[in-house]
Amino acid sequence: MNILFTSVGRRVALVRSFNQALKKLNIPGKTVAVDLRKTAPALYEAHHHELAPRVDSPNYIDALLDICRRHDIKLLIPLTDTELVLLSKQQAFFKEAGVSIIICSPETAHICANKENTYRFFKEAGFPAIEPVSFEEASREDSGVHFPLFMKPSDGSCSIGAERIDDRKALEFYAQTVENPILQEYIEGEEYTLDLFVDFKGQVRCCVPRLRMETRAGEVSKGMTVRNLNIMAAGKQLVAALPGAMGCITVQCFLTDEGQIKFIEINPRFGGGFPLSAEAGADFPRWLIELSLGREPADIGDSWQEDLVMLRYDDAIFVNRQQIT
Secondary structure, three states, rough: EEEEEEOOOHHHHHHHHHHHHHHHHOOOEEEEEEEEOOOOOOHHHHOEEOOOOOOOOOOOHHHHHHHHHHEEEEEEEOOOOOHHHHHHHHHHHHHOOOOOOOOHHHHHHHHHHHHHHHHHHHHHOOOOEOOOHHHHHHHOOOOOOOOOEEEEEEEOOOOOOOEOOOOOOHHHHHHHHOOEEEEEEOOEEEEEEEEEEOOOOOOOOEEEEEEEEEEEOEEEEEEOOOOHHHHHHHHHHHHHHOOEEEEEEEEEHHHHHHHEEEEEEEEOOOOOHHHHHHOOOOOOOHHHHHHHHHOOOOOOOOOOOOEEEEEEOOOOOOOOOHOOO
């Protein structure tokens, strides 16, 4: 059971979770990590690592297929938003090579790749979402639009380019600096990330809400598992409505001060804060491996630990200069 991680970046804890799952199951296998640069820390947590071209390179797929064949890869885990649409459309080529990509359908990848597409999905499927605001109306003093507002790139990720807009002067400035911006209402309340596990038949089997207590550079630095049954039910209904959902689906939402759940976005991949859910007992890596082997995990479900707090800190991977040059 050899497993390939693409665009592995800083996902040291995630690679470690898969290594531990292989060991727990006593299954022969190795993890292989690829990234664009040798300085990606998670490369050195895998049993083997290689470099890969940029995702937008014309030979990216051929390079991954070559790596899969040479390492007898069975599972491929994509970890960055920029490759999800591409890989979702190439599943047949990998299947011919004996590789299963843990990825959703092209339809769901398309829904999640763009914030405007995601908002349309929320509205058409009847799920409460943060409402968009017209730039034209927000620019007019007589429009009745109330500040603050929230701006972010429509095709962005990791909160890059996300800005709170406190007045029209800030709106004018950030509209010129944020690429492909969308404008939304600003919500006060608790922000949650939901880690949802979907089996190979499309059934949503687990949902772990993580309260985002503190973030740094767009990624949660302090978080806590919260067994909010309303949020869990809403998250499961949402993911069940996605066409061809599979694997780990990450959903973000707000619980407003009035108790309303409002969805923000969907990322059909492992989220950066997933190690908290794994530590709480939602062992997605082991479940994926077992299901891929035709086994039914005995503990799959929502029996994870509530009120587990993650306090992240800086750690380091140490390598020789020759390894990164």
